[in-house]
Each structure stands twice: as C-alpha cells, then as structure tokens.
Amino acid sequence: MKYPRLRDLREDHDLTQQQLGQLINVPQRTYSYYESGKRMIPPHVLVKLADYYGVSVDYLLGRTEK
Secondary structure, three states, X not given: OOOXXXXXXXXXXXXXXXXXXXXXXOOHHHHHHHHHXXXXXXXXXXXXXXXXXXXXXXXXXXXXXX
C-alpha cells in the first residue's frame, strides 16, 4: 500500500526525506520505504507524523478527507 499523502504533506512543508527522517528519528531510506509502501509504518511513527503535520492517522492512511 502506497501512502501518497505522506509525500504530499512532506513536499507541502518543503522537507526532504532526509529532513523528515531526522525529525521522526528514522533513516532516510526507511522513510522512503514508508512513502512508497515497501515497508509498513509502525503505529508510533504514524502518530509522530500525524502530530507533526496536525492531521489524523486516518488522514495519513487515506481513510478520511478531514
């Protein structure tokens, strides 16, 4: 499963994968795998991302438009 909203939000905040990985304490390659859907995103990372962007986990996962 791909997570296009992760990329969209990251780009909207003018961040590189490297910068975002540092913010949530994961290597750039791991974050890249999250965006592309090659690796499942652990719940604690989803929560960090949702908190950082001020959105819900459901929004990140494409389950809601809010």
